[in-house]
Amino acid sequence: MKPQAPDNLLLVSSSPHTHSGSSVSRIMADVLIALIPAFAAACWFFGWNAVRLTAVCVAACLITEWLCRKAMRRANTIADFSAAVTGVLLAFNLPPDLPSWMAIAGSVVAIAIAKQTFGGLGYNPFNPALIGRAFLLISCTGAMTTWSASNWLSPDAITTATPLSLVKETLKTGDPLPFTMTGPMTWNFFIGNMNGCIGEVSAAAILIGAAYLLIRRVITWHVPVAFIGTVIIYGLIHMTCSANAMPVHFHLLSGGLMLGAFFMATDMVTTPITHIGLIIFGIGCGLLTMIIRTVINGDYPDGVSFAILVMNAFTPLINRACKRLPFGRKK
């Protein structure tokens, strides 16, 4: 049997002629899968509002992405799921009662300004979801710091503040804290039974998602360990230096630390590329978070978002400083 001349021409391309099967859309899909537990927790604690905000943000992000690519005459990229990830993460960083139009405005800023003006996924210097949140915090400060009255302290104590803002208030006024980090209170914090942004309250749910990302090797341990480790060390030192310092586990379980450390500070595009760079990035995030939380006497109680955004700005510098030498080369 003589070999048949192929009807179609042979494909000639550079090696390698095989691929691991990884893809950007698979990575983004994994992030979405990893956010499911936190979404479930958000629905449990905030009900309809969690569904509303997430749906509005995702839809707004996808439509904005589609429109931007269309306007720029570039390939449609909504199928890489990165816009959907931005939508979910932005929604998770919003308070439950935020009006939908504000969520849409934040989404448009996140995708159109923070991402597509730079050229789209891969070129954006800052985390788009965090830019969207920062934009809303500055322009809609009232709505972004209004929390529904809930009884997370005890069944009869109603509060409209987040734990972090309560702590910051008492630091200013000198009043005693309305809560202490007892065992049951810590449990409330861990599962997410408190006021806060819809996706950040439940450390338990976030950790389940984080485990999935680590197992799938979408993220590495470097940033979360450096970030959380720095918060722990800073918190321990703070406890020994200051009489009214909150315990370390308060800092770990309150605010956006868990969501930030596992889902925002691990964004590949806006963080350094080498392992050592990622560790520096994580340490910077941890330090800035704790400085904002415990030193800066401002109105804004949580530091995670701004810490990550500031460190995003340092990413090119860190990359430049953390070049490595090839195998067989010496300084």
Add this chain to the structure above:
Amino acid sequence: MKRLYAPFNFRGGVSPTYHKETTCNSPLRELPLPPLLTISMSQHLGAPAKPLVSPDDTVVGGQMIAAAAGMISAAIHAPTSGRVVSIGDAATPLGRPAPAMVIEPDGNHTWQSPLPPITNWREVAPRTLAERVGAAGIVGMGGAGFPTHVKLSPPADKPIDTLIINGAECEPYLSGDNRILLEHSAAVWEGAAIIAHILKATNIYVAIEDNKPDAVRAMEQAIPADLANASLCVLKTSFPQGSEKHQIFSVTGRTVPAGGLPMDVGCVVENVATTYAIRDAVINGQPLVTRSITVSGDAVAAPANLIAHIGTPFSYLVEACGGVSGTLTKVVSGGTMMGFAQASLDVTMTKTSSGLLLLSPSQVKQFTSQACISCGRCLNACPMRLMPAELSQYIESEDIANAEASFVMDCFECGSCAFVCPAHRPLVQHMRRAKAIIMAQRRAAGPRPG
């Protein structure tokens, strides 16, 4: 105890799907001569060989038909008796055309090797044996094609203490070395002993990846009792474990300096097929005119391991393996990680053709390059510890100077970065382009001082 496990492992690397099961149990089968042999004069690294015969001359098997042209070059011998039809440019598996000699076998296979057998090699001077290896036209058969006699003649100030016989065969699909290790275990050890004698090397390792347990067992049992300091070294299965510099690190922990050679750290690495050919050249006085080649992939009817003559057209190999089955989309000479895609099956095999892969559309993915998302996977995969993400962005923006400053010339195009890239960036293609531009610039600038 002669089996040891590699005490080190190089950093980086990837785990492709190996597809070895298709051919690893297929014994080496000798392929008859094709109707025409097209023998490239450029089967090795360095200058093409100089033809010694002219069209219409008759040649006998084993006759030297082209001589080494300079120090880094290699002689070429007639695989059989016949008539020289023509000498002219022909495509090579590496893509660029080179002078080639077309020989029409006369069917008698008259064989007259110019090299007398050397059975008492232990009493023969190393220099004489190295010259024999050169006279037999032996080159590195793992893929690079570096003339072996040069490797076996290290300068006096570079003493060699360690010889590693490279049986990693880390490329997907390929199993020719595996078959040589299984079917000719004693001969490979004898070849190793000859090379060790030439180099005066005191430590001899045959290094095999742990995904070839049969070969490990066979080679362990075949260790000659009279060969001191010979061990079988089991390597972790990881691509590119067969890379010389990385294998030296895995086995000995020594790091070959960038731009240096294995001899700089007292090592020489020889591929299994090369070792077998060296033994043949010394003991039997046979020049290198045949080699093992794995014909595999999902678009060939009967994948097999063949012993074929250099100059055999790829189409003849395919025919011997039952022809094309299904849709043929891509033909690769070598393995899927570092092999070369072929535009046609008319190309003929050379001394470095370790595999011929026929791939169907299901095995050939085509991608559109996306923007780098800085995931860092290429950094973890790169066995040279380069930063492919950064390099590719320099190269895309035509910043070749920065690519050079970031050591793009250290890249040996193993493909690990592109293999893992989720943005499907053609990283190896970028590196190749930058390296070619830099090489052209260096040539234009004239010989470098020193």
